[in-house]
Amino acid sequence: MSRKFNFCAGPAALPEEVLTQAAAEMLDYGKAGLSIMEMSHRSSEIVAIAEKAERDFRELLDISDDYSVLFVQGGASSQFSAVPLNLLGGKTSADYVNTGQWSKKAIKEAQRFGQVNVVASSEDTNFTTIPAFDSWQLDKDAAYLHYTPNETIGGVEFLWTPEVDVPLVADMSSTILSRPIDVNQFGVIYAGAQKNIGPAGLTIVIVRKDLLGKSSEHCPTMLDYKTAADNESMYNTPPTYGLYLAGLVFQWLKDQGGLSAMAEINRRKATKLYGFIDASSFYANPVELMSRSTMNVPFTLANADMDKQFLAEADQLGLLNLKGHRSVGGMRASIYNAVPEAAIDALIDFMKEFESRA
Known part of the structure; x- marks a missing residue:
């Protein structure tokens, strides 16, 4: 499985x-x-x-x-x-x-x-x-x-x-x-x-x-x-x-080493994802730098018309439930404790590839 x-x-x-x-x-x-x-x-x-x-x-x-x-x-x-x-x-x-x-x-x-x-x-x-x-x-x-x-x-x-x-x-x-x-x-x-x-x-x-x-x-x-x-x-x-x-x-x-260890893992995951989004001209996060969530990372595409395609391709690759809340739209990656760092790496790889074709 x-x-x-x-x-x-x-x-x-x-x-x-x-x-x-x-x-x-x-x-x-x-x-x-x-x-x-x-x-x-x-x-x-x-x-x-x-x-x-x-x-x-x-x-x-x-x-x-x-x-x-x-x-x-x-x-x-x-x-x-x-x-x-x-x-x-x-x-x-x-x-x-x-x-x-x-x-x-x-x-x-x-x-x-x-x-x-x-x-x-x-x-x-x-x-x-x-x-x-x-x-x-x-x-x-x-x-x-x-x-x-x-x-x-x-x-x-x-x-x-x-x-x-x-x-x-x-x-x-x-x-x-x-x-x-x-x-x-x-x-x-x-x-x-x-x-x-x-x-x-x-x-x-x-x-x-x-x-x-x-x-x-x-x-x-x-x-x-x-x-x-x-x-x-x-x-x-x-x-x-x-x-x-x-x-x-x-x-x-x-x-896993308790909450101090989890905090370090979670900081690393969030920093990696926000860093990629901030370096991209295609993706954007609307939240001010000092108020960004470590657990929930919303982001938008430069062209909202491509949202459905992005989600469909993500689903095909096993990157599930990235659709943003209906009240704000866009995308959202929730990266709680049980979401492994490998998931962040896979998401970033897909986002890079998708951007290269946009």
């Missing part, structure tokens, strides 16, 4: 070693005579998998005991509601930064539960920049500040962490585990799994324990962080197979 290179923004590529192990264990896990997907979430096997996954995840990110790690369902989009429902407390407003489509969705949902102060926005640059911190109109009485460190659609990324006096909340769906971070700078971090963690369906929430138990009286039980924390993420049946695969990914990351 020949594996192709998957540049999808999500669900994204998974490490081949992880898929190979999962395939080998699909029908009979640990000689139990059944698949993990068939096991009770209360079984000793699933409990052991969940406990190891949390230990490895905490080790990778150096998460202290001051934080709870929650494995929940609903995707990052469910957290757009969960965050205000859990964190507004007795306050009526929260600060949000608008740097793209996912920020906008988080803002829209939060407006259902309280006042949203958009303290900074890069919409005037068509979301190709990160607003300078000294321009932010912060509210010292806000319940929290929410931002999206990486916007998968526009390909912009914060290469720094905002320092604020209120709990900092981050949607890290597309950057988590791609490099080391200081978790202690945050009140809440949440991430959908389908980019750097595992398959779609699992969501991870890291929440500082002093923020638990402050949810709105209208907060649904399944969105209450304290419910998940008090029940070790098993108040109801969790996404057991997704959790199992996430655990395999965590072990794979440790085997």
